[in-house]
Amino acid sequence: MAGGLRVFVLVAVLLVAGCGRSDAEIAALRSAVEAEMATAPLPVGAQLLRGRFDKGCHDFFECADGPDRAAVYSADLYLGRHLSGPASECASFVGVLRGKGFRLVGGWGGTTFEVNEAACAAGHPGSGTVVRADGKSFSDKASLKFSLLDGDVVAPRYELTYSPREAVVLSEVRLTRSMVAHIRGALDREFVLEAVPEVDGIGAESTGIGQWRVPATATSLRFEVTCDPRDEVWLDAHDPDITGKPYGWGRQVVRCTGAVAIVDMPVELKGDKAHVSMSVYGSPASAQRQPSRNGDYVVRFVSAS
Known part of the structure; x- marks a missing residue:
């Protein structure tokens, strides 16, 4: 019995040793990924700094029971000049990409669109996927993502995944102020949170965003509600970490009158995130009957204040 166990362990060790990638294979993979990243479009005088390599995984012995993951390489962009505001830097980058035969694409409601200067001026965060002018992947071997902001700070960077993405069809999407707010996920401007019928490009649960960035100093969130007198609106706002808080502690129920109602919701935030959600029911509603x-x-x- 002991001899059989030793044979089993030896076979298992040999299998593991035979299926993992060698250092030489990983080094070759890294070189190939870095070569792809070296072709990323850059403004004149810009450099890629602080490269970070993730070899991913490709079989059971590396991925356990998870799916295979492609190798990823990310790097910061050093522009060699003073950085300006988000809108102007966003416009600058989409111009550079276009001049080199690429486009920056984003998504809204299942539609893929080009992030252009108009989107930048509207406040788009300037992040998206870099594709060729015809919508095909950045290269035949890799896909490339561009991010302009780190929170609210301009900190451009690229992330390359060593796997091509499907070609996309670009549509003309004119972003409204409310659409941009939903895409940015930040509570820093007035916008339509939800509406039926659609208002300013926003409908009922059009994005599914529940967690928003909010100034860490905020102690109150203000909403404006207009609804049918036969209905009521349940508004919830709280810190995403609600451990120890009773359910619904950040809820207010608005009894509709048909006129505009201003709702101020006190919040207790540990950081700079708030979870905001809402539901509309026929009145009266309860936890048991909605x-x-x-x-x-x-x-x-x-x-926010």
């Missing part, structure tokens, strides 16, 4: 809504509604985020 009738379907009767009419139209609009909920806007107004300000």
Whole structure:
């Protein structure tokens, strides 16, 4: 029995040793990935700094029971000049990409669109996927993502995945102020949170965003609610970490009158994130009974203070 166990262990060790990638294979992979990153479009005088390599995984012995993961290489962009504001830097980068035969693409409601100067001026965060002018992947071997901001700070960087992505069809999408707010996920401007019928490009649960960035000093969030007198709106706002808090501690129920109602919601935030969600029901509603809504509604985020 002991001899059989030793044979089993030896076979298992040999299998593991035979299936993992060698140092030479990983080094060759890194060289190939870095070669792809070296072709990333850069402004004149810019450099890639602080490269970070993740070899990914490709079989059971590396990935355990998870899926294979392609190798990834990320790097910061050093421009060799003073950085300006997000809108101007965003416009500068999309111009550089276009001049080198590429496009920066983003997504909204299942539609892929080009991030252009107009989107930058509207406040788009300037992040997206770099594709060729015809919508094909950055290269035949890799896909490339560009990020302009780290939070609210301009800190451009590239992330290359050593696997091509499917070609995309670019559509003309004119971003409204509310759309941009949803894409950015930041509570720093007035915008439509949810509406039926659609208002300013925003409908009912059009993005599914629940967690938003908010100034860490905020103690109150203000909303503007307009809804059918037969309905009521449940607004929830709280820190994403609600451990130890009773369910619904950040909830307010707005009884609709048909007129505009201003709702100030106190919040206790440990950081710079807030979870905001809402539901509209026929009135009266309760945790046990939530009738379907009767009419139209609009909920806007107004300000944080």
